[in-house]
Amino acid sequence: MTKAVALVLDPQFGDRIDELARRMPVWILSDPANSQAVARARAAGASITTFDRRPNESTQDLLLRAAYNIEDHHGTGTGSASYDTLEVHGMPAASCPPHIQADLGLKIVTDAQWGVVARKL
Numbered sequence: 535m536t537k538a539v540a541l542v543l544d545p546q547f548g549d550r551i552d553e554l555a556r557r558m559p560v561w562i563l564s565d566p567a568n569s570q571a572v573a574r575a576r577a578a579g580a581s582i583t584t585f586d587r588r589p590n591e592s593t594q595d596l597l598l599r600a601a602y603n604i605e606d607h608h609g610t611g612t613g614s615a616s617y618d619t620l621e622v623h624g625m626p627a628a629s630c631p632p633h634i635q636a637d638l639g640l641k642i643v644t645d646a647q648w649g650v651v652a653r654k655l
Contacts, residue, residue, distance in 0.1 A: 539608050539617045541600050543593060543649075544624035547571070555580035558621070559608065561600055563587060583607075597625060598634055605638055623649040 538558040542551070545565035552575055554560055559581040562568055568584075576582055585603070587596055601620065608617040620640065622630070627643050627650040635643060640652040 537608075537617045538619035538621055539604055540621045540623060541597070541604060542568075542623045543596060543600075547623065551575050551580075551582070552578075554621075554623075555582055559583070561585060561604055563596070563624075593625060594629060594631060597622065597629075598631065601634055601638060609638075618654045620652045621646070621649065622652065625649050 540554050540558050540560045540562075542554070542560060542562040545563050546567045547562060548567055548571045551560060551562060551568065551571045555575045555578075560575075561583045562572060562585075564584040564586050572582055572584060585600055591599075601622075604617070604620065610616045620638075627645045630643055630650055630652065634640070635652065638652075639654045642651075642653040644651050
């Protein structure tokens with residue numbers, strides 16, 4: 535059984551979070567355009583973590599920081615079944631740094647219409 539976690543780097547993701555949060559835990563970039571949708575999904579019981587972009591932080595650096603935090607919370611040794619799929623919304627596979635793939639054990643990285651799917655399978 536696949537256990538997926540979503541990482542949303544799109545500051546304008548908004549209402550799309552509803553469907554995504556029904557399927558998996560979501561880590562999403564904190565932004566005014568996302569705040570109402572996040573509040574509504576949380577009120578419905580969704581597992582959502584928000585994080586801020588640091589001043590002058592590139593999207594690639596933001597990805598790295600968030601992915602390592604996801605690994606700390608949902609990865610091997612966290613006391614629960616670890617995730618095996620990371621859906622990154624808002625960044626193409628070509629922008630995913632190779633060393634993060636190796637560090638996190640991501641074996642299969644493919645483009646999707648909305649971003650990238652990375653699997654540990």
